[in-house]
Amino acid sequence: KKSYLVIGAGRFGSSVARTLYELGHDVMVIDNNETLIQQISNEVTDAITANAVSETSLKSLGVRDFDAIVLAIGFDIQASIMAAILLLELEAKHIIAKAQTELHGKVLHKIGVHRVVYPERDMGQKIAHSLNAPTIIDLIELSEEYSVVEVTAPENMVGKTIKDLDLRARYGISVIALRRNNGNKTNISPAAEDKVLPGDIIVAVGENKFLKKLEWV
Amino acid sequence: KKSYLVIGAGRFGSSVARTLYELGHDVMVIDNNETLIQQISNEVTDAITANAVSETSLKSLGVRDFDAIVLAIGFDIQASIMAAILLLELEAKHIIAKAQTELHGKVLHKIGVHRVVYPERDMGQKIAHSLNAPTIIDLIELSEEYSVVEVTAPENMVGKTIKDLDLRARYGISVIALRRNNGNKTNISPAAEDKVLPGDIIVAVGENKFLKKLEWV
Numbered sequence: 001k002k003s004y005l006v007i008g009a010g011r012f013g014s015s016v017a018r019t020l021y022e023l024g025h026d027v028m029v030i031d032n033n034e035t036l037i038q039q040i041s042n043e044v045t046d047a048i049t050a051n052a053v054s055e056t057s058l059k060s061l062g063v064r065d066f067d068a069i070v071l072a073i074g075f076d077i078q079a080s081i082m083a084a085i086l087l088l089e090l091e092a093k094h095i096i097a098k099a100q101t102e103l104h105g106k107v108l109h110k111i112g113v114h115r116v117v118y119p120e121r122d123m124g125q126k127i128a129h130s131l132n133a134p135t136i137i138d139l140i141e142l143s144e145e146y147s148v149v150e151v152t153a154p155e156n157m158v159g160k161t162i163k164d165l166d167l168r169a170r171y172g173i174s175v176i177a178l179r180r181n182n183g184n185k186t187n188i189s190p191a192a193e194d195k196v197l198p199g200d201i202i203v204a205v206g207e208n209k210f211l212k213k214l215e216w217v
Numbered sequence: 218k219k220s221y222l223v224i225g226a227g228r229f230g231s232s233v234a235r236t237l238y239e240l241g242h243d244v245m246v247i248d249n250n251e252t253l254i255q256q257i258s259n260e261v262t263d264a265i266t267a268n269a270v271s272e273t274s275l276k277s278l279g280v281r282d283f284d285a286i287v288l289a290i291g292f293d294i295q296a297s298i299m300a301a302i303l304l305l306e307l308e309a310k311h312i313i314a315k316a317q318t319e320l321h322g323k324v325l326h327k328i329g330v331h332r333v334v335y336p337e338r339d340m341g342q343k344i345a346h347s348l349n350a351p352t353i354i355d356l357i358e359l360s361e362e363y364s365v366v367e368v369t370a371p372e373n374m375v376g377k378t379i380k381d382l383d384l385r386a387r388y389g390i391s392v393i394a395l396r397r398n399n400g401n402k403t404n405i406s407p408a409a410e411d412k413v414l415p416g417d418i419i420v421a422v423g424e425n426k427f428l429k430k431l432e433w434v
């Protein structure tokens with residue numbers, strides 16, 4: 001269970017906040033618009049009316065204790081940048097900020113924001129690409145016959161190599177990755193001689209009728 | 218080469234418009250904000266200052282000739298709904314509209330909009346999930362070492378089976394799908410005995426250093 005601060009309860013910020021709360025984490029939201037705070041107050045842990053460019057307000061929140069902070073102020077670029085600077089001075093561990101324009105994003109990166117996102121720009125590109133030619137992910141997600149699944153490695157697969165398992169030949173299943181249990185980095189596109197370790201999560205794509213045989217879907 | 222109309226040159230609309238234009242299609246953009254139209258005019262085929270809720274303006278655009286129309290008006294929910302109704306009356310073939318709220322989206326669906334998108338809400342959920350536990354797609358996209366690539370099958374691979382090619386053993390590359398050239402359905406998670414056909418596009422994930430060996434990235 002982690003603890004997050006979301007600054008700005010617009011469409012993007014409120015979606016991040018609600019989703020994190022539904023996933024079981026503690027979520028505090030601040031916004032200087034009281035109506036929005038009231039609307040979201042029963043969908044998150046705490047919702048407080050506050051001005052994100054006020055050092056006093058931010059200080060009182062215990063900024064450095066949050067696992068990550070999502071800065072979701074859009075049109076007011078100056079407020080977004082000022083809030084980011086204040087958060088970094090207050091030792092915020094990890095800041096994800098929404099940027100209005102590429103220039104806004106560059107400034108945020110330069111001052112030390114860890115990750116910058118462009119929701120409208122990215123979704124715009126995604127829609128354009130899906131009009132042009134659906135991506136493989138679109139196809140798999142939209143297809144009723146195939147799925148991408150993540151399953152804990154069954155005992156009879158642990159200790160075997162990808163080559164031994166021969167899932168493609170036996171079930172037409174493609175292993176895309178092994179998420180390691182020991183906290184190590186995910187093994188993307190594992191090699192033929194890589195072994196499945198206890199607790200690994202197998203990430204694979206395949207036809208539902210074959211995934212069903214393995215009870216993977 | 219297709220023909221698209223984008224209504225609303227905000228962050229989302231302008232991103233759709235630019236991307237479709239870069240992909241080689243004809244793109245017309247309308248917005249009632251002249252400054253935004255001037256800013257985008259050399260990045261799309263046509264950019265016109267017009268009011269999307271004016272039947273006369275829309276009529277003059279030849280709405281039914283566009284392959285799809287992207288309705289990207291955000292905060293003004295009434296304008297978005299009115300524009301959608303007018304477009305459907307003018308026999309728009311395919312409308313994708315951005316919705317401000319779930320209720321706005323429901324109304325758009327009810328009046329006949331073909332697809333409703335929620336860029337900020339969806340990106341908010343995506344960010345929340347990637348904070349909670351990064352998806353395999355996040356990991357691959359964020360990783361500097363791996364890529365998902367789509368490449369036309371090289372001649373020396375045509376006619377060979379997935380098993381013959383043995384890409385995982387030789388290069389640690391996972392073939393996720395074969396997009397067929399003959400217009401047939403994409404072969405997702407191809408079986409070991411499936412052959413690579415002339416003109417197929419191979420969709421694969423692998424480490425960049427190995428993809429580079431094949432000149433696939």
Ligand SMILES: Nc1ncnc2c1ncn2[C@@H]1O[C@H](COP(=O)(O)OP(=O)(O)OP(=O)(O)O)[C@@H](O)[C@H]1O
Pocket residue numbers: 007008009010011012013030031032033036050051052053072073074075076079337
């Ligand atoms: N100084 C500030 N302190 C606290 N909240 C702020 C401040 N400035 C803006 N906000 C809040 O941030 C939220 C998002 O900002 P805004 O609506 O400008 O951006 P947006 O990019 O259109 O948002 P979205 O696309 O997420 O709906 C708003 O609810 C606004 O009240």
Ligand SMILES: Nc1ncnc2c1ncn2[C@@H]1O[C@H](COP(=O)(O)OP(=O)(O)OP(=O)(O)O)[C@@H](O)[C@H]1O
Pocket residue numbers: 120224225226227228229230247248249250253267268269270289290291292293296
């Ligand atoms: N009646 C209208 N006719 C033409 N354009 C319009 C009309 N109403 C709004 N627009 C334009 O639509 C664009 C997007 O609308 P708005 O900025 O309200 O939404 P938004 O959801 O915040 O946009 P985005 O998130 O894409 O930046 C604006 O550029 C605005 O000028």
